[in-house]
Amino acid sequence: MGERIASRPRARTRPGVVRRVCLAGIPLAVASVLSCGSPPADTHQPSARIVSLAPASTELLFALGAGPQVVGRTRWGVDPPEAEAVPSVGDGLEPNVEAVAGRRPDLVVFYQSPANAAAMEQLAQLGIRIVAIRMDRLEDVIDAARELGHATGHAARADSLADGFAAALDSARADSGAGPRRSVLILSWDQPPIIIGGGSFQSQLVDLAGARNVFGELTRPSAQVSIETIAARDPDIVLVIGGGTGTPDWAERPEWKVVRAVRERRFARVEGTAFSHPSFRALDAARLLRRALEAVPQ
């Protein structure tokens, strides 16, 4: 699995959405896994035809063994590779309702967002069952897996995977080291500087990799800050998630030279969908991240 993570193309959909929502100033709910529109899951027959409108839920459905039931996906961030064979219905945010309905689903899994409210309502009126899921933190994967497992007739497998992941997460936390942690700036964009805060699973990955997010105290997934703040927090390493290697272009700009880690070119770079949305692959991602961070000299 590790190799696959390393070679995946850069996936952009989920964090972009998260960022867009929080840039729009909508506070992010702490409770992230929500369902709506329909009565509780266990009163339903397991769904036979599923359209998944978020890369993270598509990946989860395949992990639960519901892959053969998935008849529609979004066009971005396809994971696992088998999902490529599923027809795309376009975008996951503000989806094309007609294209979704055209796949004749009995269950549509949405990304929980105000932008999707109208589409959820329209599809619910067609008698299609709606589940809306939002995963910001690693723990959200556990609840989402259980909910999707029950909805798709894979409850037993979902429960066992969820339990296993929860246990692995706990022990990884315990193992991540009690010693001094190097401080990491997770930079999402350079101008204006947008950083990843403690509310994101990416910050949790940094913790699991034995380091510490310099903006870990922020409860939001991402935030716009000034270079001055970054310079004062003086991170040991700048982590860039996404394509590319070596020193990023923006690091050549004079205003960034104020930050010691940029001046000393202390960059770690990782890419792959395991870093763009929370999933069962998070612990593999944390191991890759640990290696990438350790490659930066002390």
Add this chain to the structure above:
Amino acid sequence: MRRWTGLAVLAVAALAIGVLAGPVDLGARDVVSGLMGRGDPVHVVIVRNLRVPRVLLAFAVGGSLAVTGAVLQALVRNPLADPYLLGLSGGAGLGAVLAITLGLAGPWAVPIAAAIGALLAIVTVYRLAVVAGSVLDTRVLLLGGVVVGAFASAVVGAILALSPAESLRNALVWLLGGFDGASWQALGIFLIYAVVPIAVLYRASRPLDLLSLGEEPARFLGADVEPLKRRLYVSASVLTAAAVAVSGIIGFVGLVVPHAIRLVWGHTHRSLLPAAFLLGGALLAGADALARTAFAPLTLPVGVVTAVLGVPVFALLLRRWAT
């Protein structure tokens, strides 16, 4: 004279606040020793390499936008004119988004592409508005600006809809404007492009007074109207494109500051333009300081702050003027 003193005090205060205030809590003593290059080296670089160039750039850009707005309002004789009216913001946006879509590399790729996009939009609008060989029709200039801007925005919309890259959304955040890219280098580049247009616009103060009466009266009173209009348009455009390159698109300053000055100062461009420069600069430098500190460590888009600070004041002025 008292008004000039007041404006100068306001400008100096905005510059001082810009250097003293920041998300990192430095006392006045830290700031002064930082300016001297003494004390904690982190404080020294924060003050010397971040705050000082940033506040100077914000002041220069704010002043330039206000001057450009004043000139364009007189040129097209429309109170709604602002520096971005003539298709410039659409062109800049298209340039920035294209630079990211095409994966243009380099630390300055996005700003340079935005400036080139802005200049291309300006040239297109200019070509549209020059009729019968050499006459620059300001009505066509306005409409041409609107359609060129709308077309560029439509192309940006199409690229955004078809592309998954979150970096494109970030390009739009970049366009919202701000001074996170401020450095001595950026300030130097901006001044290189700004000094000549500002001088040209200031030298045109007297003919601008005539032009704001209308083209016919201006011609009658001896202004060489056609070359004047072209000179004003080109200078204002180059100035705004340079501002876009270093700070994105910052609304409000160029629209409202000239009106505010006209309401208290009158319509003579020889005093209107320098006063607009000082007020625009002070407003933007002060707004940027507030944007950096109000919710530290988070920052606000500076355009939001200029509007929040400026709109109530302007509304009061309008009210006074109406009664």
